[in-house]
Amino acid sequence: MASENNELRKVGLKVTLPRVKILQMLESSQQHHLSAEEVHKALSEQGDDVGLATVYRVLTQFESAGLVVRHNFDSGHSVFEIARGEHHDHMVDLDSGKVIEFHNDEIESLQRKIAAEYSYELVDHSLVLYVNLRLVDYGVLLPHSLYQRTPVNLAIRRGYTSRQLTF
Numbered sequence: 001m002a003s004e005n006n007e008l009r010k011v012g013l014k015v016t017l018p019r020v021k022i023l024q025m026l027e028s029s030q031q032h033h034l035s036a037e038e039v040h041k042a043l044s045e046q047g048d049d050v051g052l053a054t055v056y057r058v059l060t061q062f063e064s065a066g067l068v069v070r071h072n073f074d075s076g077h078s079v080f081e082i083a084r085g086e087h088h089d090h091m092v093d094l095d096s097g098k099v100i101e102f103h104n105d106e107i108e109s110l111q112r113k114i115a116a117e118y119s120y121e122l123v124d125h126s127l128v129l130y131v132n133l134r135l136v137d138y139g140v141l142l143p144h145s146l147y148q149r150t151p152v153n154l155a156i157r158r159g160y161t162s163r164q165l166t167f
């Protein structure tokens with residue numbers, strides 16, 4: 001609580017209960033990328049009633065203050081993550097919605113090189129890969145937990161035969 005209070009004060013935001021609760025939620029959540037709806041739901045599950053409109057407003061204030069970064073993955077609703085200072089890119093699993101963070105030096109320097117070729121200096125970038133699990137690659141080695149996340153009918157619709165899906 002004390003550290004959240006300090007963080008809020010440091011960026012010039014008054015310490016209010018909803019702000020502290022939402023900041024705590026973002027910092028402690030196992031999932032790094034949360035939508036306003038998910039923050040709202042998680043808060044009410046732990047007995048903290050913060051209205052959805054307030055959650056939206058606070059997240060937007062956090063974004064302006066540089067406390068969180070907003071992403072608009074897959075044209076769906078925005079997700080927010082704590083600004084941790086270090087750069088990373090994202091991969092979004094289209095079936096499960098899972099967000100994977102990655103960093104690749106080659107991609108980083110390639111982007112700087114491309115910008116330089118056009119006489120620009122790279123200031124920032126945002127890279128999102130939209131992905132599906134490669135079921136065919138996994139074959140019988142696909143762990144059960146991964147298999148469960150991909151419904152059979154969805155996989156078949158995407159062209160995998162039922163034989164490939166027998167584990």
Ligand SMILES: [Zn+2]
Nearest residue numbers: 032081088101
């Ligand atoms: Zn991230």
